[in-house]
Amino acid sequence: xxxxxxxxxxxxxxxxxxxxxxxxxxxxxxxxxxxxxxxxxxxxxxxxxxxxxxxxxxxxxxxxxxxxxxxxxxxxxxxxxxxxxxxxxxxxxxxxxxxxxxxxxxxxxxxxxxxxxxxxxxxxxxxxxxxxxxxxxxxxxxxxxxxxxxxxxxxxxxxxxxxxxxxxxxxxxxxxxxxxxxxxxxxxxxxxxxxxxxxxxxxxxxxxxxxxxxxxxxxxxxxxxxxxxxxxxxxxxxxxxxxxxxxxxxxxxxxxxxxxxxxxxxxxxxxxxxxxxxxxxxxxxxxxxxxxxxxxxxxxxxxxxxxxxxxxxxxxxxxxxxxxxxxxx
Amino acid sequence: xxxxxxxxxxxxxxxxxxxxxxxxxxxxxxxxxxxxxxxxxxxxxxxxxxxxxxxxxxxxxxxxxxxxxxxxxxxxxxxxxxxxxxxxxxxxxxxxxxxxxxxxxxxxxxxxxxxxxxxxxxxxxxxxxxxxxxxxxxxxxxxxxxxxxxxxxxxxxxxxxxxxxxxxxxxxxxxxxxxxxxxxxxxxxxxxxxxxxxxxxxxxxxxxxxxxxxxxxxxxxxxxxxxxxxxxxxxxxxxxxxxxxxxxxxxxxxxxxxxxxxxxxxxxxxxxxxxxxxxxxxxxxxxxxxxxxxxxxxxxxxxxxxxxxxxxxxxxxxxxxxxxxxxxx
DNA sequence: CTTTGTGCCGGTAACGTTACCGGCACGATC
DNA sequence: GATCGTGCCGGTAACGTTACCGGCACAAAG
Numbered sequence: 181x182x183x184x185x186x187x188x189x190x191x192x193x194x195x196x197x198x199x200x201x202x203x204x205x206x207x208x209x210x211x212x213x214x215x216x217x218x219x220x221x222x223x224x225x226x227x228x229x230x231x232x233x234x235x236x237x238x239x240x241x242x243x244x245x246x247x248x249x250x251x252x253x254x255x256x257x258x259x260x261x262x263x264x265x266x267x268x269x270x271x272x273x274x275x276x277x278x279x280x281x282x283x284x285x286x287x288x289x290x291x292x293x294x295x296x297x298x299x300x301x302x303x304x305x306x307x308x309x310x311x312x313x314x315x316x317x318x319x320x321x322x323x324x325x326x327x328x329x330x331x332x333x334x335x336x337x338x339x340x341x342x343x344x345x346x347x348x349x350x351x352x353x354x355x356x357x358x359x360x361x362x363x364x365x366x367x368x369x370x371x372x373x374x375x376x377x378x379x380x381x382x383x384x385x386x387x388x389x390x391x392x393x394x395x396x397x398x399x400x401x402x403x404x405x406x407x408x409x410x411x412x413x414x415x416x417x418x419x420x421x422x423x424x425x426x427x428x429x430x431x432x433x434x435x436x437x438x439x440x441x442x443x444x445x446x447x448x449x450x451x452x453x454x455x456x457x458x459x460x461x462x463x464x465x466x467x468x469x470x471x472x473x474x475x476x477x478x479x480x481x482x483x484x485x486x487x488x489x490x491x492x493x494x495x496x497x498x499x500x501x502x503x504x505x506x507x508x509x
Numbered sequence: 510x511x512x513x514x515x516x517x518x519x520x521x522x523x524x525x526x527x528x529x530x531x532x533x534x535x536x537x538x539x540x541x542x543x544x545x546x547x548x549x550x551x552x553x554x555x556x557x558x559x560x561x562x563x564x565x566x567x568x569x570x571x572x573x574x575x576x577x578x579x580x581x582x583x584x585x586x587x588x589x590x591x592x593x594x595x596x597x598x599x600x601x602x603x604x605x606x607x608x609x610x611x612x613x614x615x616x617x618x619x620x621x622x623x624x625x626x627x628x629x630x631x632x633x634x635x636x637x638x639x640x641x642x643x644x645x646x647x648x649x650x651x652x653x654x655x656x657x658x659x660x661x662x663x664x665x666x667x668x669x670x671x672x673x674x675x676x677x678x679x680x681x682x683x684x685x686x687x688x689x690x691x692x693x694x695x696x697x698x699x700x701x702x703x704x705x706x707x708x709x710x711x712x713x714x715x716x717x718x719x720x721x722x723x724x725x726x727x728x729x730x731x732x733x734x735x736x737x738x739x740x741x742x743x744x745x746x747x748x749x750x751x752x753x754x755x756x757x758x759x760x761x762x763x764x765x766x767x768x769x770x771x772x773x774x775x776x777x778x779x780x781x782x783x784x785x786x787x788x789x790x791x792x793x794x795x796x797x798x799x800x801x802x803x804x805x806x807x808x809x810x811x812x813x814x815x816x817x818x819x820x821x822x823x824x825x826x827x828x829x830x831x832x833x834x835x836x837x838x
Numbered sequence: 839c840t841t842t843g844t845g846c847c848g849g850t851a852a853c854g855t856t857a858c859c860g861g862c863a864c865g866a867t868c
Numbered sequence: 869g870a871t872c873g874t875g876c877c878g879g880t881a882a883c884g885t886t887a888c889c890g891g892c893a894c895a896a897a898g
Contacts, residue, residue: 185628187854198878203856211876228650233626235854238567239883254592259583266609275623278607280595294604297562299514321557403789430789437791460732460759462766462791516884527848532886540846564884568853 247295264476348381360420410435463507576624593805677710689749739764792836
């Protein structure tokens, strides 16, 4: 376990030259004779030299690393966004550090703090607990960051989010066009702007049909939570169900089956997100699709513009959504 | 965008003391008078000092970081293992860097290389393309690493893997006990030790019932691949299906439904892994459960023992598996 | 009064690497 | 022969931080 790495100093000694020359040789810089260069490279290989990239970056005053703060990377939604970020980051030579917060305020604070301490070049954050004040603090630091998936009032921010009002509208309208009139919305807590916007779309579609909102319940996120709520609502009369996300919808499918209600005959169900399992469940899920991979790519590119000073004014990107019609509605 | 961070030097100047004193004050070390300490801390806060953790670790010659090399972190199986690693790593004050390889040899090499260049303290790797020779190279570096999910012959290695022979045995035996005799195994490519071991269990169970292996096909990983294969095999006669993993099984469920075969009446299906969606599909999936979260925890702890020199001899951990019986078989 | 201790602090070096500058040797140019 | 350019190389400092040591001042102990 003698975990001692070879340094350029070791190479310099062995080659009988200075560390400067070694550095220049290894980095293909001028001011090194062909013979010296060859010798240095050979010795480096012989000794098993592995360059210390952190030392290089430290010296250069950058980390070529960005931080990503998500609530839960094992959630298929974020997993795919992350992949988009990671792929485009790698393309530009950036590393990505992922921080999970489990929707906990302390964790969210600490995640950002750790990333700042690590001197990442920028941060992509999908806030769950942060309010405008916390975001404000970040702005004051004059530190490059992009907000993903959430919309704040402050208009100095870089944000990528999807058109949730339209998504809610499309989902609800689809149910209405299928003749459903008693449409229940199974929503997440409304303190999240996403939940508010999807609800807004829901209301808008109903209004277009001259209807009042029928019913909306807010629940905690997670499969069990949704399953229990549907079982609880067994006596409520509804023929359409618009769920905040696919996890809710998949839970609802299971609960409705247990309650003896047929989907889509008795209740038509629409989800949101189009996670990969949406098409595998039975019946396959009609849902609103967000291009998660694309969202990740856009987020990174926006951050990159900041890092390179290609852009200094704030930018918002509103991603389009579309309805994927399958069997459940 | 004046991304200039405050350093202890700035604090030292403002406080009229040396950087040493500042360092000691900020780290609660002795040899600082209470007044000086107070003053330093105040100035640090006023100036918005954020310590450069990389510089600290650089100075200390450690990174307090480990690397994880997985084929695809958006795969729910690895996502959960990763969570186990991350949680226990954080408990010990370690950061985790995740590298995705997409089952590509070059990526796998580069991932390890990048991690070494970053001087991570250790690596957890779930190899897909590496053969014994590549592993050998790692061993020669005398670098702490743990292999996850795969078993190599070399017995100097630290490995965590699950009892795949038993898993294959349990799955097959269950099908046999349900009266199935024509059991097809939908396997991954046999160059993977995991695939070989699960097949071994399959053969063993059949032998116990005095039967020869019925049929086994090897396919590429992924949902489409499995779906297509089952559609292709429409004319093959089988009443039991043992799948290499749940993704295969879920794809098979869909294909069988399209082919008009009822599960479990016509074909009983058993998957492997018990990913979270296994219980949500219709019919819910009978499968072999690996405690993925636990596997991640164990992997980190084994690595930690190495890092702390608590253990110097190799160690293998074989995790138990068990059968989760649901509707599909 | 001298010694010994101790509380407090600063100087210097170091982690591994690269940027910057200066210098030497040699050949070419006047 | 003096000057200049250029190819090649090394010395020094620096990134931000901490370890180590030495030193000063003052109090306690002999």
